[in-house]
Amino acid sequence: MPLLERISNNGLPVSVSLCGLAVTIVVVAALLQRRKQAQRLNVLGSRAPAYPSKLPLGVDTLYKLVRHMRQDTFFEFTRELLDNPGRTVELNIPGGRLLLTDNVDNIKAIQFTQFSDFGKGERTHKIWENILGDSVFSTDGPLWVKNKDELRPHLAKSRPNDLEITEKHTQRLFDHFRRGEPLEVYDVIDRHQLDIVTDIFYGESTNSLVEKEQPFRDAMDAMLRLASVRTILGPLAGLFPDWLFARKAYMELNAYMNTRVDRTLALSREELLKKEQKMNLMETLAVKQPDRKYIKDQLIAVLLASKDPVAITVSWLIYELSRHRDVFEKIEREIRDTIGFEKHPDGEALKNLPTLKNAVKETLRLYHPLGLNIREVKADTCLPTGGGADGQQPIGVLKGEQVAYAVMSSQRREAVMGFADVDTWDPCRWENWTPTSSQYLPFNIGPRICLGRVFGHLQMEYTVARMVQEFDRIEWCGYAGAAPDDEPMRIKIELNTKFDKPIMCKFIPRSTA
Template identity: 30%
Template sequence: MLFRWDQSRGFSLCMAVLTVPVTLGAIYSAYLIYSGPDPSITALLLRAGLVYLSTSIRHDFADRFRNAGKARSLGCSQVPVYPHKDPILGLDLAWQQVRRRKNHTVVEGFIDRFQRYGHTHYQLALGQRIIVTDDPENIKTILATKFEDWPIAGARLHAVLPLLGPKSIFSSNGEAWHSARTMLRPAFVRDQVADFRCFERHTENFIQRIPTDGSTVDLQELLLAMSMDSSTDFLLGYSTGLLTENPLPDTREFTRAFGEAALKSSMKALVGPFLFKLPDRELDRNVKKVRDFVRYYLREVATEKAGNPKYQDSERAYVFLDELLKQDAPEEFVVDQILSVLIAGRDTTAMGIAVCFWFLARHPDAVVKLREEILSANAHDPTWEQLKNMKYLNSVIKESLRLVPPVPMNTRVANKDTVLPVGGGHDGRQPVFVAKGTPVRFSLISMQRRQDLYGPTAHKFSNARWLDDKFRPGWEYVPFHGGPRVCLGQQFALTQIAFVLFRVFQRFKAIEAADEGPMRLATSLTASFATGVPVRLTPA
């Protein structure tokens, strides 16, 4: 582990004191120039910049001095620091992040840094000091034990705010968050989760698009379309129809804008939140298209639902929008919640299913055993209870989500001076002081691949581990997060994943990968496969 000598309290005090004469000298120099016979605007601006810079540095080191004293009083230890070539802004790591995003190796970069510099360490994000961690004890503290200390803020808030709005369950805190969660919770009770009638139609449309002649198909593309169709059906009572011959007008443009806005927002958040202060017409246009699309159909549903059969779904007793309209919520609040559920329902579910197919295409032995379990169930239309009790099917799902959780990384910001339980000291097991306003970025995907937690096969697909009754991971396995903000749609997503796998392997006896390259993940608000999931399936 690498510790920096500039973390010491004495060094911080010395730097804070040394910047004082620099600041005073710059102010005096600016005064002399201004009072001279021919003051130079350029020279004055340069002095003003020097005053601002030296003052900022002085405040920074003064804060470090105070925080070092607080840390010592709380028994906290120093944290390893990433060895930046640019110790001021951390531009070296920022450019590395940009390159890795283009090469779709962001996840590999995080895993490598955790192995090199410790499971909890500091790094710079365009001048801001942040903590990164993949330690389950720290993640538990952030998501559960000290939940109130860690609101949605900083990079994560910036990543979702443009697209989802300020009242979304994913962007709000405190009472606003509680209100949003209370409103959304009825959508995910067991009666809704166990009702397959809506999802059945879209699963059938998905299967009909799979070639039966052994030709290659990208399942990720089909799954995103299927989950968009099923999500809008569930939310509004009608479907975008991407997998039908007659999709709704502007649906494909909406889908494109939705994806591009999510990607641009997450990229800015990863590199540095200050980028959101810069104008971005492309992002603004895409966000407007997305929200206008939802707003238009929301109004259509609100005004025509009662009398127009087009908006009545006799096969489904529950429509999400019905519940929102009953509560007479403001229109923009409803738009925020619909987009929140949409991104969870579309992206999370589609990725969860895609990950299972990606691994099964490379493990034919698992496909054989999975089909044996499915056929032995002797059920053409499985019930929720049957799917839940299928051990091998669920072991495949759990192992796939262990290796690739739908939201691989997340961020919280401390709203007060607080402490993380581990990460400090030379052994990495000492408590860590976290000053108010410090972002902490935690990585679920690297935590769930740690060999010290999952053994030597941590990086490999081995669903057999979940068939061992003694294997019961705690906070080492949280693909849907945990604590008060645990994903409301967790059971909804798991049930849909199980249902699709059941249906597909009723009809197909084998799946084969059509590409031989390594896994390459694109990271946006959620993960996805950068090159899709090209496979060939063999009918039963």
């Protein structure tokens, strides 16, 4: 009997039966593929413990990951998952295996010793296509090397007027602080950093601290929020394209960038070259390759790289300073004894503020802003350790699989840090503790090391030093009704490591204290 006839004879409508058949075929094909992969993996090495899934293809595991992400318990969940001898776990989700690790030897292999085995990969490129295009953050191989080489001269140094520009926007930030009302710290710090980096790298600030409407910032936020969920969804991300699910943001982002890039492209090469040392990044890129998409991709990547980690770290730092008056006062004493409260610090002056430096480093340890990162396996290979019953055996990984590594989690492990109070913010520990590059790696190690680490440190230290010069204290004001004030602040993983509740603080100026 023909297949269709047999299906219709079992009493179900043909469409339902066909649907069931299609699902069965997909599931069987996936199971067969997994069996083949298991055979290849056995040849390569051991396996990490697998997180148990109850539903085919790990649909329930994916659901749990998304749920924990939405409930801001993702960080706690990953710590739970990694609580095994090899600090590595295998998650089977639709689209394939995802390995998660905070084992420092594995992190070192991914970032450095086996760099060529792990890349950003096609999947990341596809998911981030409409935000990062072909930029340094989303490419591998020769294109990534070219991108990095072109950005390095501009990002790896700070320019003579960087602090002047920073000060202009810092004054605007302080205008908000001086209003005397509790304010949401991250909101203004994020705008502050956006205004600075667009001023420095684009040559035109968004001025979001003084403008009422912030369409560009809102658009970027909407695109990033969607992209972080799409990253978890992996191969299913294609079902939720950003140009459709964040249409307004997608249009706004493009309109904003195109207008600015086109304005620069309208200048002749000679006009641009005349500016010599004063060329901003947008102009430098326009001279190198006068192509709208190329310039736009690089600039958005730089904006993302330079704004978010700095703004997030400074916000966590203010949160902690508002709760640690002793540390605030120690920084205050160091400022009083060196530059005083009138003169603005320069790079040299900041070097003489050890407690401020330690506070920044401790914040990067405890709240690493890029806490979780992901790589695609480029060829069948092994992670050096974390497999087998003892958690010491190499783990086989297959080309195309995804490996996520959690630096924030490794920087909070007692066995790695060498002290017990790993979850406590304590800048003073740095007076007697110099971590190795396996213990503390906020800027990555190896070829993909952060290009803006000097600029980033300068921004963070300058902003906080100026804050302590101008303000007598920071008062923590609870969560403004968003949650009971005695609830701990949780970490919200939204691409970066943010806060699940608003950081509400009041800044008391020195003159009125």
